[in-house]
Amino acid sequence: MTDRPDKAPPRRPDIAAPGAVKQITSLANPIVKDIRGLALKKHRDETGLFLGEGLKLVTDALEEAWPVHTICFAGSVRAQNVVAQAAATVHARGGTVLEVSEQVLGKITRRDNPQMVVGVFKQRLTPLADMKPGKGDVWVALEQVRDPGNLGTVIRTIDSVGARGVILVGETCDPFSMEAVRATMGSLFHVPLVRASRDAFIAWSRTSGARLVGTHLKATADYRAVASDAPTVLVMGNEQQGLSEPMAEACAVRVKIPMAGRADSLNLAVATGVMLYELRRAAL
Numbered sequence: 001m002t003d004r005p006d007k008a009p010p011r012r013p014d015i016a017a018p019g020a021v022k023q024i025t026s027l028a029n030p031i032v033k034d035i036r037g038l039a040l041k042k043h044r045d046e047t048g049l050f051l052g053e054g055l056k057l058v059t060d061a062l063e064e065a066w067p068v069h070t071i072c073f074a075g076s077v078r079a080q081n082v083v084a085q086a087a088a089t090v091h092a093r094g095g096t097v098l099e100v101s102e103q104v105l106g107k108i109t110r111r112d113n114p115q116m117v118v119g120v121f122k123q124r125l126t127p128l129a130d131m132k133p134g135k136g137d138v139w140v141a142l143e144q145v146r147d148p149g150n151l152g153t154v155i156r157t158i159d160s161v162g163a164r165g166v167i168l169v170g171e172t173c174d175p176f177s178m179e180a181v182r183a184t185m186g187s188l189f190h191v192p193l194v195r196a197s198r199d200a201f202i203a204w205s206r207t208s209g210a211r212l213v214g215t216h217l218k219a220t221a222d223y224r225a226v227a228s229d230a231p232t233v234l235v236m237g238n239e240q241q242g243l244s245e246p247m248a249e250a251c252a253v254r255v256k257i258p259m260a261g262r263a264d265s266l267n268l269a270v271a272t273g274v275m276l277y278e279l280r281r282a283a284l
């Protein structure tokens with residue numbers, strides 16, 4: 001196909017109405033201080049907001065119509081169509097549009113080489129009662145996951161294999177921390193997130209119609225014996241303690257991934273990946 005010389009260049013979308021873009025260069029600006037505060041869990045809990053870094057992540061969120069609060073971008077990327085489009089979308093949805101200096105972005109993200117686009121979003125969780133696994137569905141329950149990098153990686157893997165979502169059971173790390181959000185690479189916006197106490201999760205599982213497949217280092221069943229189109233919740237244990245007794249007992253089946261070397265166990269996110277590829281084998 002040849003380029004048509006007479007073809008009009010694509011029209012750059014207007015960022016927003018005049019005056020809708022606020023410009024900030026001062027590191028002491030109170031808006032900058034508030035956004036920077038989102039690095040702290042206390043501030044995220046108080047505001048119900050969180051920070052997502054990078055243009056891909058911001059466009060993923062906007063495509064999913066995720067509730068957006070603010071978009072910040074560096075003046076150097078203002079002319080890019082995709083940035084202007086994202087800013088126009090945020091403005092149209094009632095959010096704040098900020099053009100900031102790269103120093104301000106560095107301060108907000110606490111990085112020397114910050115991303116040129118950053119979004120502030122509202123936290124969103126799916127209620128446990130809305131989780132209704134159907135035929136072929138796979139969910140992942142993480143009991144007391146502590147490492148935000150593991151959590152983000154698991155969410156990204158769930159998205160990659162077309163599993164349905166994640167249930168955070170008990171006291172877990174914050175899925176809206178900067179580290180966890182970064183590790184999801186945008187999948188946070190595509191994967192429903194449920195939170196439940198251990199008791200509530202076990203009670204839900206008894207009436208849900210889903211089978212619980214637990215992973216346990218002391219299990220005798222092989223992980224390759226679990227493929228089925230029955231609605232399934234894969235249950236993964238904590239990084240240090242593994243699965244608690246009550247969770248292990250609630251599982252219809254417990255499986256182990258064999259290991260040939262001298263390591264005691266696999267990393268949680270790696271083990272989840274291996275299990276998900278087995279459980280989703282027929283769909284991939």
Ligand code: SAM
Nearest residue numbers: 215216236237240242243256257265266268271
């Ligand atoms: N010391 C912990 C224990 O005894 O269970 C190790 C926990 S391991 C790092 C974290 C989780 O990954 C486990 O609870 C389990 O869900 C999963 N896991 C890791 N290696 C596994 C394996 N070889 N087979 C089955 N599950 C495994």
